[in-house]
Amino acid sequence: MVFWFSILSSMDTNSPVVVLVQCEQKDSKCQRLSNTIAVFSVFVLSVICMAVVITKLKETNKSFPNTRKPLHSYPKVNDNGTLQIISRDEWLAQPARNKTTLQLPVPLVILGNTATEECSKKAMCLLRVNTIQSLHMDIRRWDDIGYNFLIGNDGYVYEGRGWDNQGAHTKGFNSRSLGVSFLGHFVHHLPSERAFVALKLLLEEGVRAGKISEDYVIYCQRQLRSDLKSPGQELYEEIMTFDRWKEYGQEV
Known part of the structure; x- marks a missing residue:
C-alpha cells in the first residue's frame, strides 16, 4: 500500500x-x-x-463611522412651544362633499379618541388620518372626516374639518362645538405628553383667534352619547382633571 x-x-x-x-x-x-x-x-x-x-x-x-440618517427625519414637535397643524393637503384629504359653517366662537370643545391604532411618527399618523376619512366618507357616507381636528402621539395636530366647519362627531352637539380626537384607544394608558401639549396649544389658539369662546367648556363624547365609550377610560379620567371639564349640564 x-x-x-x-x-x-x-x-x-x-x-x-x-x-x-x-x-x-x-x-x-x-x-x-x-x-x-x-x-x-x-x-x-x-x-x-x-x-x-x-x-x-x-x-x-x-x-468608517456610520453616517446614515433615518428615512424620516422630522423636527422635534412642540419643544419650542408652538402649535403645528398639518393641513388637509399634506395628509392628502379628499374634498368635502358638503360643508356647514359653524357659528363662532363655539362654547363647547368635545374630546374623544378615534378607536384606531395609535401613531407616534408623522408618516404613520398621516396614513391613519387618511384611512379614517375614507371610513367616514366611503363606508359611512358622511360629507367629510367627522372631527374638526385630530392629535397624534407625535405631537402634531391634523386638520379635519377645521375651525369653521361643523363636524360629525357627537350627534346633537355638532352645531355648537369643535370635535377634537386623539388617534388611538387609550383604555389603559394615556396619550403622549406631546399630544397633551398639542391639545393645550390648539385650544389656546382657538380662543386667541376667536374660534372658541373664552369661557368654553370641555366635554367628552361618552358624556353626551350613551352608545360611545370615547375616549377610553384612562384618558377620560385624565380629562376629568382639566379645569374646563364639566359634568354635562354644568356649562356656563
Whole structure:
C-alpha cells in the first residue's frame, strides 16, 4: 500500500494547511478515506476563508463611522412651544362633499379618541388620518372626516374639518362645538405628553383667534352619547382633571 501527502503552506501562519491522501486504486478502503479527508479539508478551508473575510470586513467598518440618517427625519414637535397643524393637503384629504359653517366662537370643545391604532411618527399618523376619512366618507357616507381636528402621539395636530366647519362627531352637539380626537384607544394608558401639549396649544389658539369662546367648556363624547365609550377610560379620567371639564349640564 502506498501513501503520500501533499502539504500546502506559506510563510503566513494564518494560511490553511490541506492534507491530501492518495492510495493505490485497488485499495477501496483507503480510497474512501482519501475522499473523506479531501472533502473535509475543503470544508475546513472554506470556513477559515469565511472567517478571514468577516474579520477583514469588521476592521474596515471600524475605519468608517456610520453616517446614515433615518428615512424620516422630522423636527422635534412642540419643544419650542408652538402649535403645528398639518393641513388637509399634506395628509392628502379628499374634498368635502358638503360643508356647514359653524357659528363662532363655539362654547363647547368635545374630546374623544378615534378607536384606531395609535401613531407616534408623522408618516404613520398621516396614513391613519387618511384611512379614517375614507371610513367616514366611503363606508359611512358622511360629507367629510367627522372631527374638526385630530392629535397624534407625535405631537402634531391634523386638520379635519377645521375651525369653521361643523363636524360629525357627537350627534346633537355638532352645531355648537369643535370635535377634537386623539388617534388611538387609550383604555389603559394615556396619550403622549406631546399630544397633551398639542391639545393645550390648539385650544389656546382657538380662543386667541376667536374660534372658541373664552369661557368654553370641555366635554367628552361618552358624556353626551350613551352608545360611545370615547375616549377610553384612562384618558377620560385624565380629562376629568382639566379645569374646563364639566359634568354635562354644568356649562356656563
